[in-house]
Amino acid sequence: MKLKVCGMKFPENIIEIESLKPDFMGFIFWDKSVRYYNKTSISISSEINRVGVFVNEKIEEVLKKIKQYNLDFVQLHGGENEDYCNAIKDHCKIIKVFSIGKGFEFKDSKPFENLCHYFLFDTKTSSYGGSGKKFDWNILNNYDSKKPFFLSGGISLDDIDEIKKIFNSKLPLLGIDINSQFENKLLEKDCNKIKLLIKNLKNV
16 A cells, blocks of 8 residues: 655655655645645655645646656646646646545546546545545445545544555555644654554555
8 A cells, every 4th residue: 555645844854754765745835735835846765756736726837846846746636627637647647636525426537537647535625635634435435436546634543444444445545645644733744653654554
């Protein structure tokens, strides 16, 4: 199972988490986020996928940041449509986020299957992620695509058993995306908590 640590912000904390060798690290380029990344570069191992998180950003700005930060993936967290993804996909791999709330149906993801590398399912909130809130994971039973996805939204150490069940089911769960539940009050990721998570998921 892959691990994505999102919302990285502080250089020293980035070095700490880098030492744990997560598969993906996410940097938020939406300036309304408290985890907005405003440094001029990203210095992490090339073995870790660099993910730039955007919310309804101008395509030109996304393309600029792909080059500036040498991004491996862009994570589109807003209402970006198929044309938007078409304009990006030849420049960078795409993780398309679908925010799950009342009335959500997985048919909405169908048009993006050939445009995106992975999907990510998160809880619908006004903050576009990082809320610490979960959606009802039972809805995943309605997912009928083979497109691999990340599970996100308020994941904590208490969810390990349930995550293992989902991973061992017929669903194409690629990995989990963690954020606020693994932070201290200063928005720094807790290295010890993440170590424990990795230990518990090691054999999954």
